[in-house]
Amino acid sequence: MVAGEASGDLLAALMLGGLKGRWPDLRAAGIGGPRMAAEGFDAWWPSDKLAVHGFNLELVRRFREIWTIRERLSDRLLADRPDVFVGVDAPDFNLGLEARLKTAGVKTVHFVSPSIWAWRGGRINKIHRSVDHMLCLFPFEPELYHAKGIGATFVGHPLADTIPIAPPREAARGRLGVAEGTPLVAVLPGSRRGEIRYIAPTFLDTVALLARQRPDLRFVLPMAPGLRGMIEPLVQVHCPDVPLTLLDGQSHDALAACDVTLIASGTATLEAALFKRPMVIGYRISTLSWHIMRHMGYLPWVGLPNILANDFVVPERLQDAAEPAQLARDVLDWLDNPARGEAVQQRFTELHHSLRRDTARAATDAIAQVIGAR
Template identity: 65%
Template structure:
């Protein structure tokens, strides 16, 4: 094996950037002279990644929302593909999640003789099962973050490796709640609710007003309750405007980033459906999952859903272990009642924490090494 490798990667949003950053840290240990380039965010940049475009260019969710950005996104993909096939041909292309962007790109690159790896199996077990044919055409190998996925893919002739979930190694089995509260300036006896309305502009657009109207109801029901919001820098202004509109400025603390510190510190979280719900589960925190999106996008997605759950903790536990309030059900009344129900049920929280601890052990693997081993096998052909 030559010492230097050229890897192209695409990570399409905050969670993908985090996963890719962790992957790059392991890959660079195997190949110290690694050149890595493509589309990425700050976690990847910290690993020496050369970002031709920032990952937030692809951070769009929902059919209608994607249509609004379709021309720009397709233009980026076309330009990236041309560059990878011409002057910057990589040894392997790794698409990190973002299947709507990455799978078509992978198929074209693979057809041109570039080896391809897809990191994070698309959720064909949850919705859009027809996507399996595209995965087979696109990826030489799939790196799976959930243990049941390689067997499912093997049934369709797709090579795959379970590498564990990188977040399970980053997040401690026993979070230090006291230290997290000290860092945020919160008292040990304060009731703290983490409010996470999403990492995309479209999520904040549809969820922030609902979430902070919920905070207003909770503050009225339990005076002295504190709310902490870990905000992406580009979304902070929108979030602070929603807080002012809800009239809860005095009760809400907004911090830049620090989502893990906030989750470690809280008693319960009101959280948008997505990767952050798995992070909350790994921090052993009770949660209320909520989501609201464009009506047409919701109708299309609902028809493609294969399971009764949308939240990752519920999918992985195969049960409604935490409440989900989706679309019209995501009202401030319902969300505040669900949050209060957790705060009034310590025995239920204890049982949930035990279940989440078992899940944490299942997902904890040496992800960087397992992923790098699989990438090396792909490179060897």
């Protein structure tokens, strides 16, 4: 298996539980993170080796390192062939690896369809060359692959299985030490260093502005592993003396407990929707990345909750539009309009039900069919 970044590590770990339930003697190895390791995964390289933010100098600087890892991994897998290779997200890394393995006769499964319906639709031809079977998180995706002769199964979203329909708000507030009735804003600027570099300063300036306008507000910011040393100095520069608590992990507690979240576009926005939280989506990347990516998109939305709802149910502020005054207005608009918040919570509840499908078991069933195993 190969999983990139924190979100892939989480999805892969949830899948591993289902695989081990069917095949207790399963051995899984490759590239993964701490959640996968907790499931007994043998990580030859850590998943954060694949974390790159946008099209920028970081990608150029790290291209050789990442390419070398892929070549070494490919050689190792071809020398000691697995029953199946499962690439979890990270399509720019995994599809090339999967193509080489499939050509050599190794069965390949990809978990999490690339967003061909949102941008870079031409990748479906590469997927056809690379993947024996695609495991799809969303119900509309398999039809796109079947039309191109690619096997695909809707397995639901594992987070929809693990996150309860009724979020444990009171328990989460207790764990965070936040009293009931205290207005709480969860700040999630991303889990990659590139995201922190581009997004966190704007989000923290927004926190400072909100704290001046509403002194009763409290803030929590959950951090991915290894990012405290990067985030703490930013807090001191952009919002010192603000009631902001930095959390090591605990993103689910933060989302369950908060009244609204200021959040970077990505998988975390779907988690926020599953916790039924009103949100303001913000995102910034390098100028070069922005000019490249803005011309590749097909949809008017970038946030997963809006894409799945086919509507602007939550505000998106991207690049220059993601500025503190606007983000603060959007956050306060949720806090000052509880009826609007209740309406979006109802829509998110419907979305949650649509994505529930015992993902670990459905994915395991599909993989068993691919490799012809009981």
